[in-house]
Amino acid sequence: MKTEINGVEITPEMAEVLKSWYDYSPDFEISTPERYEKQLAKVQDCLTRILLNLEDVSKNTLESCLSGVICIKDDLGKFIPKKGGEA
Numbered sequence: 204m205k206t207e208i209n210g211v212e213i214t215p216e217m218a219e220v221l222k223s224w225y226d227y228s229p230d231f232e233i234s235t236p237e238r239y240e241k242q243l244a245k246v247q248d249c250l251t252r253i254l255l256n257l258e259d260v261s262k263n264t265l266e267s268c269l270s271g272v273i274c275i276k277d278d279l280g281k282f283i284p285k286k287g288g289e290a
Contacts, residue, residue, distance in 0.1 A: 216281040223278075235278075242271035 206213045213221075224235040246268040253260055 214281075220278045220281050239271075239275050239278075242268075242275065246272055 206218070249260055249264060249268050
């Protein structure tokens, strides 16, 4: 079955990500896209501190930032159409 919204085909991979974003546990105060925004802001702040050398940043903080970026990249990557129209 093919699903389209406003002429854009929603692939099974996209649907999986969207379901995870909007079918989140009530334990979370905010949705996944909002958490992504907050995680990216945290990464930006961390990298800025490193570049400005104003504060030592712990290895755990860097690992946490990297993990968040990888998660966001993996989810958003599912929204990029493959070459040749394959998703």
